[in-house]
Each structure stands twice: as structure tokens, then as C-alpha cells.
Amino acid sequence: MPFINIKTPEAALSTAQKTEIGHRLTELIVEYFSEAVRPHTMVLIEEVRDGGYFRADELFVLPEAYRAE
Template sequence: MPFANFKTPEGALSKAQKAEIVHRTTAMFAEYFGDGVRPHTMVLIEEVEDGGYGRADEVYEIPEAYRAKP
């Protein structure tokens, strides 16, 4: 079973963007492994709350300008 795990900042993606990631990732796996993997493909999108991750030794919070618009 193909499995993809995306971790994104909380609020960075809209519901529609998450759905697009699921569809495009599933299509990519089907392209590589054949259409038979489609019903068995798992795509997990995990949202990490602000302050729950870091980069370059700094705790990161997503700027308001980069948050998904409702």
C-alpha cells in the first residue's frame, strides 16, 4: 500500500488544497505503480500547530499572510 505523509503548518492549507494534495499524490502513485494501487493509497496530511516545529534552530510560527483563506 503506497503511503504519503505531509506535515504542514496548522492553517496553511485550505480544505480544497488538502483535497488537491490527496488527489495529485494518488495520481502520482498510480502513474508509478499502476492504477491498481489507487484504492489502497493512503495520504495523510498532518497539521502541526504553531511553535511545534523549528528550522535553523528557531521555533517557527506561520505568518498570517501565509495562512489559508477561508
């Protein structure tokens, strides 16, 4: 079973964007492994709360300009 796990800052993606990512990644996996894997492919998009991780040794908070509308 192909499993793709994406972690993204909370509120960085809209529901429509997450849906598109799920569809496109599933299509990519099917291209490589065949149509037989489609029903077994899982795409998990995890949203990490602001202040929930560090980047470049600093606490990361998503800038307002990058938040989904």
C-alpha cells in the first residue's frame, strides 16, 4: 500500500488545495505502480500548529501572507 505523508503549517492550504494535492499524488503513484494501487494509496496531509516546529533553529510561525484564504 503506497503511503504519502505531507506535513504543512496549519492554515497554509485550503480544502481545495489539499484535495488537489491528494488527487495529483495519487495519479503520480498510479503512473509508477499501475492502476491496481489506486484503491490502496493513502495520502495523509498533517497540519502542524504554529509554533509546533522549528526551522533553521528558530520557532516557525506561518506568515499571514502565506495563509490560505
